[in-house]
Amino acid sequence: MEPVVTLPDIEAARTRIEGHVIRTPLVPSPSLSAVTGADVRLKLDLLQPSGAFKLRGATNALLSLSPADRARGVTCCxxxxxxxxxxxxxxxxxxxxxxxxxxxxxxNKVRAIEALGAEARIVGRSQDEAAVEAGRLVAEEGMVMIPPFDHRDVVAGQGTCGLEIVEDWPEVDTVIVPLSGGGLIAGVAAAVKARRPAARIVGVSMDRGAAMQASLAAGHPVAVEEVASLADSLGGGIGLDNRITFAMCRALVDEVILVDEAAIARAMRHLYRAEQLVAEGGAAVGAAALLERSVTRPGGHIAVIVTGRGVDMDLFTRIASGEDVDPAAVSG
Known part of the structure; x- marks a missing residue:
């Protein structure tokens, strides 16, 4: 299958978002290199001004809007x-x-959104329920939807992360990517494999409510129950009418790994103590897969995307100190 989003789309996105999004560093991880025996480097997208990689895709999508669409306002779930x-x-x-x-x-994530001047509207107990309200705003109030992952401009924007990795480290042979709706991994895979076709793309998610993994196993998008997890940013479905990311993941992702809550907590502690990084649970799953030695054929040059830092610091302090934390504590 030819990817829906291709290298020229990603290169165009990079030009468009320059000046709005930073080129994040790819730094050696001595601790994970020691654990794996490979050269492991961390792509620190948690350093983006918004605190996570998502700024790439959102910025590309908004900059691609017409003046008329900008005037209508935007919404998302x-x-x-x-x-x-x-x-x-x-x-x-x-x-x-x-x-x-x-x-x-x-x-803490709701407060951060409100602090940026946007309206935070809380609806229901799942991302799917929140999506219904976003859809109503589009249908009844004329706002423009900016989907979180299943959108060409969003995927192309996220792909700039992969483009930076392969340019900064041409020898990379494995890229480990947190996996949720697939926007990041689809864009990263398209960029990396266009430049390094032999490189392996590994997706990692939590073992509760991993929608993309369940959909890939079924051969089509499926609904999953969304439950509380330390990796809360990886929750939610991929959409039963998914148009882009499911097909790209099926074509371009080489392996999907699931990690449990204890492994996520250990990885958060490891990144903090060994690498001095405050990473949210969803951002730590790649490190968790390496620490658990779950990656098949990991290769000798491994890039791990550390995606975000949007964690409640009281919760993080408890995890970093070694406390066993009920994942339900992450829900607002």
Missing amino acids: STGNHGRAVAYAAGRLGIRAVICMSRLVPA
Whole structure:
């Protein structure tokens, strides 16, 4: 299958978002290199101004809107990071934004969105329920939907992360990517494999409610129950009418790994103690897969995308200190 989003789309996105999004560093990880015996490097997209990689896709999508569409305002459903990115980009561009989220989204992420000047609208107990409200805003109030992942401009924007990895490290042979709706991994895979066809793309998600993994196993998009997890940013479905990311993941992702809550907590502690990084649960799953030695044929040059830092610091302090934390504590 020819990817729906291709290298020229991603290169165009990079030109478009330059000056709005930073080129994040790819740094050696001595601790994970020691664990694996490979050269492991961390792509620190948690350093984006909005706190997560999502700023790439949101910014590309908003900059691609016509003046008339900008005037209508934008909306989206989000588990937190996409909403924060849309709010940040919309604020810079002077666009009204309404971010729809479920009650499972941690309160710190809701507050961060409101602090950026967007309206945070809390609806239901799942991302799917929040999506219904976003759809109503489009149908009844004429707002423009900015989907969190299943959108060409969003995927192309996220793909700029992969383009940076392969340019900064041409020898990379494995890229490990947190996996949720597939926008990041689809874009990264398209960019990396266009430049390094033999490179392996590994997706990692939590073992509860991993929608893309379940859909790939079934051969078509399926619904899953969304439950509380330390990796709250990876929650939510991929959409039963998914048009882009499911097909791209099926064509371009080489392996999908699931990690449990204890492994996620250990990885958060490891990144903090060994690498001095404050990473949210969804951003730590790649490190968790390496620490659990779950990656098949990991290769000798491994890039791990650390996607975001949007974690409640009281919760993070408990995890970092070694406390066993009930994942339900992440829900607002």
